[in-house]
Amino acid sequence: MSMKPALLLSCALLLAACGQSPAPVTEAATAPAQAAPASVPGAQNSLQSLSVKPDALTVTVPEGASAVTFTLQGTKLPGGKVFPAVIQDGQASADLSGLPKGDPKYTVTVRAYDVPGGVVLYAAQTSINLSSGKVTAPLTFERVKADVTVTASPVLPETSALTAQLGEQTVTLTVKDGVASGTFAGVPTTGSQTVTVTGQSSDGQTTQSGTATFAVLEGGTRAEVKLTELAHCPVSTSPVTRVPAVQGSGDASPLLNQVVTVRGIVTADFQSGLRGFFVQDAQGDGDAATSDAVFVYTGTAPQNVQVGQFVQLTGTVNEFYSSTQIDTLTAFEGCTGTADVKAVELKAPFTDLEKYEGMRVTFPETLTVTDNYNYGRYGELGLSAGGRLFNPTNGNVTTTAEANAERKIVLDDANTSQNPASLPYLNAQGTRRTGDTVTGLTGVLHYANNVFKVEPTTAPAFVDSNPRPAQPADVGGTLKVAGANVLNYFTTFTSNDRGADSAYEFQRQKTKVVNALKGLDADIVTLMEVQNNGDVALNDLVTSLNTAYGTDTYLAVPTGTVGTDAIKVAIIYKPARVSLVGKFQVDTNAIHSRPPLAQTFQDKQGGGVLTVVANHFKSKGSCPKTGDVDTGEGCWNELRSQQAQALLGFVDRLKTLSNDQDVLLMGDFNAYGAEKPIQTIMAGGFVSENLRIPAEERYSYQFSGQFGYLDHALASTNLDKQVTGVTEWHINADEPTLADYNVEYKQNPECRTNVCTSPDLWQNNPFRASDHDPVLVGLNLTRDEVRQDFAxxxxxxxxxxxxxxxxxxxxxxxxxxxxxxxxxxxxxxxxxxxxxxxxxxxxxxxxxxxxxxxxxxxxxxxxxxxxxxxAAPVVVTPPTSVTKLVISEVYGGGGNSGATYTNDFIEIFNAGSASVNLGGYSVQYASASGTSWSVTPLTSVNLAPGQFYLVQQAKGTGGTTPLPTPDASGTIAMSASAGQVALVEGTAKITGSTDASVRDYVAFSGLSNSTSASRVTPCTDTDAASDFKAGVPTPQNTGTAPTACVNPQ
Missing domain, CATH: 2.60.40.10 (Immunoglobulins)
Structure with missing residues (x-):
């Protein structure tokens, strides 16, 4: 029913008692319970003021009550009568009109309710005299209490103990016939109370629970609880270890190599890829230092699990390359019930991730793809918070390598196989560029390959925040100059070549490079990494580019082979737009292995003169163990700085030569913007035009997930005023390597590797034509007068x-x-x-x-x-005596550059009619004007008439063919052009060609690395120069067929 609100006021006054004891309460209000607070404030046994008048009773309302009744019982009212009170200003008054006349003495019982007709909170009793207004005893309100009997069902067979919780009280229930019961004694009455019943198995699992909400009424209450089964596992006969205890608070598990039984919720099933699944403790241990989850490795024995399933398993704790896991399962059981584990939110900086290893995590902030180098090989992407990561020495932002590392997290594909056949995260264009973004990434945190990786449980929703640019940004001006690295453009495909491995790959490479150069459409283009095979590769590229234009649009600056490296820089230009001024210039400073190339041009439209220099400084790799090592700017930084200083000297000569101050340095300097080589050039009078590009777009190269610009446009201060714009066309650095021309590991008929499973993302477009982005500069040149060249x-x-x-x-x-x-x-x-x-x-x-x-x-x-x-004629000095043995051939160019044979040699011939034993003989050598002789003893061989004898000498680093098997060997390093050789009967050093022991002597000159001095016929010895000729070496040994002499000596 509806009642008007009543004011609650405190009671304080105490009336004089009449000394009578109150009669027992004989009537209880049993009105239906209504909603009320779970507890009612107010002290028990409080004395209340009771005002007695012949026709009315008034009492102060107890705290917490909102309704009061008076029940009067006397001789005239033996059954009692209830008088409801009206509350005003904290006083409850009842009109007693209608009482029977006669005896004025009554026993009065006062009840205070939570709400009108609700639950009795307080009760008090005393005796009164209506005529005199006296009260026989103080009116004392007492808090009403009652017993609550709780029953709970159904009880599961595995539930071994049940407890009921009511407020602060706990009662253990007893089970009979599948129903649990227990009683809470002396529970204060209230309009709403809740009891919770929990059941547990013998091994401590919470198996079921339930609650009931009810009113506690005067006289007692019965509460019935319906139990609900909770997720739980079969009772374990082994002790159960919590997952956080397996993980521990350190990098490695404190339970390493121990067999444990654990329970948890399956949060991710990656048995088809990672060969295992993740389980997480449903509640966790509340310790922020320990992970609540672990990876379960099943290998070739997968288990039938579902995400959200509660499982119990027994296995061995292991550390697999520092990743905690449970493997070698000996028991596995699916449990009842399912549950959803809430993901932990992670935000940068991503430090101390060990405490989340294996747990379900989510990243609320937007993450940017900053690394796609391993995308094709491992199906993973490097993501970073706060935008892409820039190299600390690039100058775009203030950062450190450590700060960058703390912003990076790896997104994996939950697959351990390399070169996966299906790549996740690809967009409709068949790529996934760095600069693209993903928000709300959710998965489990896994440790592998020395980094923490997110294995997604929900497909990431990528946004193509960095779409492919169809053309470079407008740079303005009337003349455009570009710098493009063409990534080892080689027209030969041997094992020693750096570019494409086959004609098929080369065609794919060429297609992309031509698309890129045509897209730049610059009037002058500097090229890096062109094969240094004369101008063969360069001319091939120009021909292909002109074919794409349909006309002879470009010409190459022909330089032939330049420098000592396998690659060179080059320059091509549009003859319709610019004309050459003088010859090209190459910096011959030995500091360069890839020398800078310069060419002066004149704009045919405006008449402006400009010198363009193509550069490719020493790379940061191939680090030495000592010396010019990496100190923060990559290896060989001092060498690059020296190359920068040398370049400034070269520029000074170019300015003098052209009589013009406008110089534009383009190319791959292998140095980021804030590094010493670039700062050296800028300090030498050049302006970095790349700095015109907004910082977030200022990059041309990606390495290890960090971006920067190695490809520069540096203008002399005079030319800087004529620059209209600059851009880096981001067609390469943002693209995954899988999009390039190579076919290794790809699903391509030309693939020759042992595995060809990766998707082939190659397309006929400019994207991933190289690993460097091209740079484009716009110019409005001031008109210049060209000085006539000195010829x-x-x-x-x-x-x-x-x-x-x-x-x-x-x-x-x-x-x-x-x-x-x-x-x-x-x-x-x-x-x-x-x-x-x-x-x-x-x-x-x-x-x-x-x-x-x-x-x-x-x-x-x-x-x-x-x-x-x-060669000049051979000079032969006749020996001092006639001998049957002669020196038939002498060769000192063995092993030298251009030589065929790897060793020097001296050949002896028996021109006599009898055999000669060479034991005790020697051949000796001295320089052309020398007097110090080197000795090689001969072996004891009976040299027959007409037979040759070969003495091998020192070996060089060149040559391709070893000598025939020598009959004797020495280590004398002979001159290729001139020297002295003597055949000596004895092994002591001679003092000159006239010594008595000399049997033959030859002084030779005018030879080369590819020529020897040999007798015209071995049988002829006239001691004249005409006995010898210069020609191709023909070494002969004792195994050679004898040459018969007609008139042997």
Missing amino acids: LSVSGAAEATAAQPYTLNLTTSTAPDTLSVNWGDGQTETLSSSATTATHAYASAGTYTVTVTATAGGQTQTAGQTVTVS
Whole structure:
């Protein structure tokens, strides 16, 4: 029913008692319970003021009550009558109108309720006299209490103990006929009370529970609880270990190699990929230092599990490469019930992740793909909080390698196989670029390969936040210059070559490179990593590029082979847009293995002059053990800094040569923006145009998940004012390597590796044409006047004879300031500025390149001539006595550059008519003008008439063919061009060719690495030069067929 609200007021006054004891309470209110607080405040046994009038009773309302009744019982009312009170200002008053006349004495019982018609909270009793208004005894309210009997069912067979919890009281229940019961005595009455019953198995599992909410009424209450079965496992006969105890608080489990029984909720089933599943303790141990989950390795014996399933298993604790796991299962049981484990939120910095190993985790913040290098090989992506990671020495942001590491987490594919056939996370374009993002990543945290990885339990929803750019950003200007690394563009495919492994791969590479260069559409392009095989690879690229344009759009600056590396830099240009000014220039400083290449151009439209320099500095890899090691900017940083300083000197010469201050340095400097080599160049008068690019876009290369720009555009201060824009076209660094031209491990018919399972993401587009992004610069050049070049040319015969004069003719456009010639044989000569010829005599045969250098007006020009020099006649000094043994051939070029044979040798021939035992003989050698002789003893061999004898000498590092089996061996390093050889009867060193023990003697000169001095016929010995000829070496030993002499000596 509906009641008007009543005010609650305190009671305080005490009326005088009449000395009478209160009669027992004989009537109890049993009105239906209504909602009320679970407990009612107010002290028990409180004395209340009772006002007695002939027609009314008034009492102070106890605290917490909102309704009061008075029950009067007397001689005239033996059955009693209830009078409801009206509450006002904390006083409850009852109108007693209608009482029978006569006896004024009554026993009065006062009851206070939580709500009108509700539960009795307080009761008190006393005797009164209505006529006199007296009370026989103080009115004392007492808190009403009652017993609560609790029953709970059904009880499971595995439940061995049940307890009931009511407020702060706990009662152990007893079970009979599948029903548990127990009683709470003296429970204060209330309109709402809740009891909770919990059942446990003998091994401590909570098997079932239930609750009931009820009113505690005056006179007692019965509460019935319906029990619900909870997730639990069969009773274990072995002690059960909590999962957190298996993990422990350290890096390794404290229970290593122990057999344990654990229970938990299956949070992820990766048995098809990781060959195991993850279980997590349903409640956890509350210790922040210990993980609540563990990986269960099943290997080739998978278990039938479902995510959310409660399981119990027994196995051995192991550390698999520092990842805690339970393996070698001896028991496994599925338990009743399922549960969902709430994921732990992780936010950067990602430190101290050991305490979450194996647990279900989620990342609420947006993560960015910052590393896709291993995407194709292992199906994993490196993700970072707060955007992509930049190299600390790039200059974009202030960071450290340690700070970067704390922002990175790896997303795995829950698969241990390499080169997976199906790649997760690919977008519709068949790629997954760095810079793309994912939010709300959820999975389990797994430790493998020395890093923590997220194995997703919900498919990550990637956003293509960094879509492929169809073309480079507009850089403005009337002239565009690009720098592009073409990733080892090789036209040959041997095992020693760096590029494509086959013509098929090369065609795929070429297609992407041509697409990239055509997309840049620059007027001048500097190229890095072109094969250094003359201009063969360069011309192939230009031809292919022009085919794509459908016209001869580009020409190459022809340099031939440049430097000592297998790759070189190169420059191509559009002849319709620019013209060459003078010859190309190469920095010949020995500090460079890939020398910078420079060419001056003039803009055909505006007339501006510009010198472009292509660069490729020493890489950061192939680190030495000592010396120029990595101190924070990669290995060889000092060498790169020296190359930068040398480049500045080269630039000074270029400015003088072109008479123009506009120089643009392009290329792969293998140094990030804030590193010493770049800072050296900037301090030398150059401006980094890359700094015009916004910091978040300023990168051209990805390494180990960190980004930076190794590819630079550095303009001289004068040229910087003419730059209109710069961009890095992000077609390569953001792409996974799987998109490149290679077919290794891919599902491609041309794949030749032992496994060809990865998807082939190659497409006919520019993306992943290289590992470096190209740089594009826009220019509005100021018009310049071009100075006429100083010219030099040379001419001369292509052949000459050793020791004979050779003349070279010289022609210059104007009188030179200096003039010099390098004859190519180690001899140089300074000529007068008016010289028109130069003469030189070569000491030995060979091919020589003559280089003439002339300077005039600050310009330097060189010109060359190749000369092939033939050998001078062999000079033979006759021996002092006639002998039957002769030296038939001498060769000192073995093992040298260009040689066929690997060793020097001396050949002996028996030109006599009788055999000679060579035991005790020796061959001896001295330099052409020397007097100190080296000795090689001969072996004891009976050398028959017409038979040859071969003495092998020192071996060089060159040559391709070993000598025939020698008859004797020595270690004498003979000169390839000139020397003395003697055949001696004895082994003591001679003092000269006239010693009595000398049986034959030959002095030779004018030979080379590829020629020997041999007798025209071995039987002829006239002690004349005509006995010998210079030619291809033909070593012969005792195994060679004898040569019969017609008239043996």
